[in-house]
Amino acid sequence: MSPMTDTRMAYGEALAELGESNPDVVVLDADLYNSTRTVLFRDKFPKRFFDMGISEADMASTAAGLAAAGMTPFINSFAIFATSICYLPVRTQIAYPNLRVIVAGSSAGLTQGPDGASHQSLEDISLMRGLPNMTVIVPADALETRQAVFAAAECPGPVYLRLGRYPVPDLNAPDYQFKIGKAVTLRDGNQVTLFATGHMVTKAVEAHEILAQAGISARVVNVSTIKPLDEAAVLQLARETGLLFSVEEHSIIGGLGSALAEYLSGQANVPRLVRLGVRDEFGESGVAEELLVRHRLTGPLIAEDVQAAL
Amino acid sequence: MAATQEQLAYLIDMAAQMRLQIVRMMGPKKVHHFGGSLSATDIVTALYFYKMNYDPQNPTWPDRDRFVMSKGHSVPAQYAALALKGVIPLAELSTLKRLGSRLQGHPAMHHTPGIEACTGMLGEGLSFSNGLALAARIRGQDYRVYCLMGDGELQEGQVWEAAMTTPSRQLSSVTAILDRNRLKSQDDPNTAKIMDPMDRRWQSFGWVTREIDGHDMAQICDALDWATEPRTQPAMIIANTVKGKGVSFFEGQAKYHNAQITEEEFQRALAELSPAVVEKG
Numbered sequence: 001m002s003p004m005t006d007t008r009m010a011y012g013e014a015l016a017e018l019g020e021s022n023p024d025v026v027v028l029d030a031d032l033y034n035s036t037r038t039v040l041f042r043d044k045f046p047k048r049f050f051d052m053g054i055s056e057a058d059m060a061s062t063a064a065g066l067a068a069a070g071m072t073p074f075i076n077s078f079a080i081f082a083t084s085i086c087y088l089p090v091r092t093q094i095a096y097p098n099l100r101v102i103v104a105g106s107s108a109g110l111t112q113g114p115d116g117a118s119h120q121s122l123e124d125i126s127l128m129r130g131l132p133n134m135t136v137i138v139p140a141d142a143l144e145t146r147q148a149v150f151a152a153a154e155c156p157g158p159v160y161l162r163l164g165r166y167p168v169p170d171l172n173a174p175d176y177q178f179k180i181g182k183a184v185t186l187r188d189g190n191q192v193t194l195f196a197t198g199h200m201v202t203k204a205v206e207a208h209e210i211l212a213q214a215g216i217s218a219r220v221v222n223v224s225t226i227k228p229l230d231e232a233a234v235l236q237l238a239r240e241t242g243l244l245f246s247v248e249e250h251s252i253i254g255g256l257g258s259a260l261a262e263y264l265s266g267q268a269n270v271p272r273l274v275r276l277g278v279r280d281e282f283g284e285s286g287v288a289e290e291l292l293v294r295h296r297l298t299g300p301l302i303a304e305d306v307q308a309a310l
Numbered sequence: 311m312a313a314t315q316e317q318l319a320y321l322i323d324m325a326a327q328m329r330l331q332i333v334r335m336m337g338p339k340k341v342h343h344f345g346g347s348l349s350a351t352d353i354v355t356a357l358y359f360y361k362m363n364y365d366p367q368n369p370t371w372p373d374r375d376r377f378v379m380s381k382g383h384s385v386p387a388q389y390a391a392l393a394l395k396g397v398i399p400l401a402e403l404s405t406l407k408r409l410g411s412r413l414q415g416h417p418a419m420h421h422t423p424g425i426e427a428c429t430g431m432l433g434e435g436l437s438f439s440n441g442l443a444l445a446a447r448i449r450g451q452d453y454r455v456y457c458l459m460g461d462g463e464l465q466e467g468q469v470w471e472a473a474m475t476t477p478s479r480q481l482s483s484v485t486a487i488l489d490r491n492r493l494k495s496q497d498d499p500n501t502a503k504i505m506d507p508m509d510r511r512w513q514s515f516g517w518v519t520r521e522i523d524g525h526d527m528a529q530i531c532d533a534l535d536w537a538t539e540p541r542t543q544p545a546m547i548i549a550n551t552v553k554g555k556g557v558s559f560f561e562g563q564a565k566y567h568n569a570q571i572t573e574e575e576f577q578r579a580l581a582e583l584s585p586a587v588v589e590k591g
Contacts (some may be wrong), residue, residue: 026448031467048448058471061434068419068427070372071448073441089468092431093438097420141396 004167007198008106008144011163014036015074019045022072022153027157028063029076030056034167036076036106060086063101064093072153078112079162080121083128090158090259091256095131095259098157103128109249110278110295111166111199111288120147120283127256128160129227135180136227138162138256141171144224147178154182164249168202171222173217183230189219191305193237193276196247197223197256203292204247212307218306229259243309244273247302249292252277260272274300274309312359313498313531321527324394325355326586327470329556331390333583335403335413335476338576339437342407344560345567346384349456349491349524349551356380356530357456358391361538367394369424375453376426376442380435381460381489382416383568392424426433433466436486441473454538456486462494463502470515476514476544485537486517486546489524491553512546524549557582 019025019041026048029241033039034050036113039240042049055075061072070094075082082105083090107123112120127138135155139145145163152159171186173179187200187208196204204220209220221237223230244264246257257275264270278295292298312568313321313394328351334343336371353378358364362375369392379388380516386406398412405411412422416430427438439457446453463469476484490508492498499505509519520536530549553567554560557579 025446048442052475054472055468055475056469057434058437058440060477061437061468061472062444062475063366063440064434065427065438065443066445067441067450068438069445071445088431089434089437093428093434097418097427260459 004169005142006167006222007139007142007145008138008163008165010039010062010145011104011149012144013039015255016040016044018149018153019048024070024072024075025153026050026066026071026073027074027076028052028059030054030059032077038076041158054086056081057089060089061093062301063254064089064099067094067099067101074102074104076104076106077258078119078121079108079124080119083124090132093104094158095133098133100155100157100296102152102159102161103203104161107165108162109199110163110283110291110297111164111249113288113291114285115283117282122283123254123279124162125226125256126258127249129254129259132155134227135159135225137180137225138198140166140226141197142221143170143172143174144178146179146296148222148224150180151180157222162198163249164199166199168199171201171205175211180302181225181228181230183223183225183233185221187218188222189217189241191217192310193219193221193241194245194255194302195234195260196219197226199249200247200263200297201273201300203297203302207302207306210303212298214233214307216307216310223256224277226256226259233261234260234263238270239263242271245272245306246277247297248276248277248298253280276305291299312535313528314540316533318358318497318527321355321413321531322357324359325352325433325527326583327394328387328390330580330583330587331393331400331403332386333557333579335386335389335406338573341568343383343568344394345493345553345563345572346381346460346489346491348386348555348557348560349553350381350384350489351555352525352530353458353487353489353549354387354391354526356527356534358395358489360531361534362456363453366397369397371584373451373453376455378435378439378456378457379417379457380429381432381463386419387438388417388425394474397424398422402487425522435470436469436472436477438473439484440475440479440481443483444479446483452468453483455484456487457484458489460494461488461492463491463503464488464505473512473517480542482541482544484532485543486544488546490548491551493553493562493564495564497564506515509546516543517546518543519546519548520547521550524551525555550576
């Protein structure tokens with residue numbers, strides 16, 4: 001088992017590294033720089049770091065101004081604030097003119113944990129995915145996070161980068177090359193395909209092992225770019241197995257499951273899709289593991305749901 | 311530096327041409343934001359034709375001064391200035407808000423040459439201006455940023471987040487201008503929220519302020535020169551204006567904030583505005 005890292009840690013380190021090679025990168029935070037790990041960038045590049053205080057909308061619009069003048073801003077907060085409080089400026093001042101601003105949403109999903117529903121963003125992918133020009137990336141492990149940070153800084157338009165504080169193992173081989181818009185098969189299988197994103201890729205891999213012991217062959221696909229969706233890969237993979245699942249730490253409305261359903265519903269000869277995630281409800285306080293069990297988003301529970309559906 | 315009499319005469323004439331262009335591009339029988347465009351006209355004229363370091367041949371010049379129309383619904387005043395400057399063709403003004411036009415109903419920086427920001431969601435322009443100013447500081451550029459807001463707009467909370475940011479970062483390259491026409495879309499802003507004292511609010515946030523008649527060209531030019539004197543604090547110019555200024559029956563009437571006028575009203579407005587242009591021009 002490889003060492004466990006959470007994606008926000010990998011993000012902070014990658015950002016500080018990116019700052020060295022890219023002098024246009026500026027980082028804005030809204031009083032959470034220790035949590036979001038932008039403190040690492042701040043310590044190295046104090047002149048390109050701005051703590052805007054608890055003023056997320058101001059942060060987003062300021063970033064738009066910086067981008068309009070040629071800089072590459074990363075704005076940072078918890079995912080819930082970065083996508084909801086910042087929504088209007090992200091929509092109208094960033095996505096509309098297609099400015100390169102990276103919206104980094106940290107501590108996303110149920111695994112935010114004890115703070116409860118107010119802080120558990122379960123609809124952030126939905127909000128960002130609905131915006132024209134927006135790219136939506138949910139990295140699955142540390143290596144992918146690092147590469148996504150560098151890729152986002154070269155993306156011509158805005159990017160939403162969803163990050164978490166839940167430790168995950170390295171899933172990708174050291175020579176893995178992340179590419180925006182590319183879904184990657186991590187485990188092969190021929191009976192069912194599990195399309196997963198973010199932390200849930202780890203859980204889907206666990207489910208794959210459990211199912212294998214039960215004699216069920218489940219493929220695991222890491223859909224780290226939710227928008228643009230890798231439609232060609234999704235269609236081909238979907239047609240190769242008899243049953244499809246989406247697995248995400250997000251509402252089943254508006255996230256990966258919706259993206260897949262929207263696309264596949266327009267295609268002929270595709271199997272049924274079961275969407276796993278949070279079923280249109282708010283979160284609650286608890287530790288991450290308890291919440292994942294409560295919402296049936298652990299390896300064993302995903303495996304159970306797959307077996308039940310087969 | 312003060313504007314000369316000759317410059318002032320030129321600017322007053324230019325403002326008259328601006329008003330004529332604004333009303334012409336809007337025309338009759340279509341809904342347009344007459345009131346706020348006309349209250350902002352003299353300020354926008356002074357910025358483009360007196361104050362700003364701006365090359366109309368090269369509107370993307372990296373060192374240009376920037377004008378951010380935060381009260382985005384008044385963008386016809388900026389379109390008129392860009393057309394009279396030669397950034398966009400005068401003939402294009404009549405395409406305002408038509409399908410396929412570069413002249414959108416609210417400012418769209420990616421559609422229109424010379425437009426610096428996407429605004430229209432009120433309250434976002436000052437934050438954006440701060441971002442432009444921060445970029446200049448990082449890159450060692452010395453351009454200035456002028457941000458025009460409306461008094462109704464100041465009821466948006468984000469304005470005050472930005473108003474804290476500017477002095478905190480000593481971004482004195484940002485000048486804020488308030489087009490205080492004392493009418494939002496329905497009525498006097500004070501009906502919904504107490505807006506006074508305006509100057510002390512900004513002062514307490516760390517700004518220097520000056521209050522002027524926003525239709526007196528000499529006062530506008532003086533205030534802009536005062537605003538750009540070297541100091542660490544940013545400057546806010548509180549310009550008292552009249553909504554719909556220049557067309558007698560628009561003036562002070564909230565119903566011409568966003569209105570459809572008749573052909574007869576249109577002709578009356580042109581008749582009032584045209585002599586000013588002919589006389590001076």
